[in-house]
Amino acid sequence: MGGYENGDSPAAAAGDGGVILGVDGGTTNTVCVCLPVAMPPPESPGAVPVLSRAVAGCSNRNSVGESAALETLEQVMAQALTLVNTDRSAVRAVCLAVSGVNHPSDQQRMLDWIRDLFPGHVKFYVENDAVAALASGTMGKLHGCVLIAGTGSIAYGVTEDGKVARAAGAGPVLGDWGSGYGIAAQALTAVVKAYDGRGPHTNLTREILRKLELSSPDELIGWTYADPSWARIAALVPVVVSSAEDGDEVANKILHDSVQELADSVVAVVRRLKLCGEDGMDQFPLVLVGGVLEGNKKWNISGEVVRCISKVFPGVHPIRPEVEPAIGAALLAWNHHRKGLKLENGS
Numbered sequence: 001m002g003g004y005e006n007g008d009s010p011a012a013a014a015g016d017g018g019v020i021l022g023v024d025g026g027t028t029n030t031v032c033v034c035l036p037v038a039m040p041p042p043e044s045p046g047a048v049p050v051l052s053r054a055v056a057g058c059s060n061r062n063s064v065g066e067s068a069a070l071e072t073l074e075q076v077m078a079q080a081l082t083l084v085n086t087d088r089s090a091v092r093a094v095c096l097a098v099s100g101v102n103h104p105s106d107q108q109r110m111l112d113w114i115r116d117l118f119p120g121h122v123k124f125y126v127e128n129d130a131v132a133a134l135a136s137g138t139m140g141k142l143h144g145c146v147l148i149a150g151t152g153s154i155a156y157g158v159t160e161d162g163k164v165a166r167a168a169g170a171g172p173v174l175g176d177w178g179s180g181y182g183i184a185a186q187a188l189t190a191v192v193k194a195y196d197g198r199g200p201h202t203n204l205t206r207e208i209l210r211k212l213e214l215s216s217p218d219e220l221i222g223w224t225y226a227d228p229s230w231a232r233i234a235a236l237v238p239v240v241v242s243s244a245e246d247g248d249e250v251a252n253k254i255l256h257d258s259v260q261e262l263a264d265s266v267v268a269v270v271r272r273l274k275l276c277g278e279d280g281m282d283q284f285p286l287v288l289v290g291g292v293l294e295g296n297k298k299w300n301i302s303g304e305v306v307r308c309i310s311k312v313f314p315g316v317h318p319i320r321p322e323v324e325p326a327i328g329a330a331l332l333a334w335n336h337h338r339k340g341l342k343l344e345n346g347s
């Protein structure tokens with residue numbers, strides 16, 4: 001990922017204009033990137049001059065508690081600055097996009113905390129991590145909708161005047177059926193139902209048992225109780241996809257229903273934010289992120305989701321980001337900082 005030009009010292013690479021930090025804080029890990037303030041607007045993802053990139057562990061306060069999450073954020077930002085031989089005094093703006101920031105009170109608490117770490121002139125933007133994913137597809141512009149489908153799923157939209165809306169993303173108990181967990185849980189349920197005689201025969205039984213090295217559906221009970229972590233269940237999605245590709249009707253129905261769920265969450269967000277007019281023809285970006293939306297040989301989940309959405313909103317403009325969310329967060333802060341400078345200069 002990026003780096004500074006050969007021959008430049010890190011401090012020179014940071015330049016007199018100072019630096020911007022972008023942080024993508026997740027449950028699995030936390031990434032911080034450092035960009036120079038003095039850079040031309042990047043015309044392509046490859047043109048973003050990343051000065052440094054640091055990685056740390058989980059910073060979701062719902063998973064590890066507030067003090068551990070804040071400590072991780074502080075460490076990862078310090079490490080990114082050390083890698084360019086500079087310190088907090090060089091920072092002009094920071095965007096923290098962190099999972100678990102769902103409410104204005106979460107945002108306010110984090111702002112109060114981060115203000116004490118940096119000099120008074122630094123500008124801060126605290127957002128949900130979905131915002132960094134959106135910005136990674138729009139190169140820092142906050143407008144449009146992002147659909148994330150990994151272990152969990154969420155649709156999150158932002159308008160140019162700052163209104164936000166989300167749909168799904170509430171966890172499996174509250175109906176995220178398009179998520180990796182949702183798809184795999186439906187597949188496991190179908191296997192158990194078929195075994196009981198409550199549902200149709202499905203090749204998912206053979207394929208899932210083979211994958212888990214179990215010999216009977218009875219053993220699934222012990223397997224799920226042994227460790228019900230969402231990611232462990234969600235890891236079965238490729239088995240569902242390959243069974244559907246091989247013509248299994250139950251697997252195909254699970255994927256079609258999940259595609260509809262994902263499309264419905266995007267449509268709900270676009271409607272609520274009026275990102276598209278009544279005729280559905282206005283163009284709006286839809287950034288697609290997460291393992292479930294990766295391309296497959298035959299069963300193209302993201303392609304099907306976009307096809308469903310475009311029946312309602314033909315103006316949908318799908319984007320697969322070419323930069324990581326932390327760079328999206330940094331570009332967002334960089335854009336805000338640049339606009340602020342222009343206003344100060346009266347241009």
Ligand SMILES: Nc1ncnc2c1ncn2[C@@H]1O[C@H](COP(=O)(O)OP(=O)(O)OP(=O)(O)O)[C@@H](O)[C@H]1O
Nearest residue numbers: 150151152180181234235236237238290291292294
């Ligand atoms: N080829 C594939 N087709 C469909 N799904 C896949 C494919 N490869 C991996 N997956 C699924 O993608 C999910 C993991 O995606 P990702 O790594 O984006 O999620 P995560 O970061 O663990 O979750 P979250 O974004 O909710 O924190 C798992 O459910 C996995 O089974």
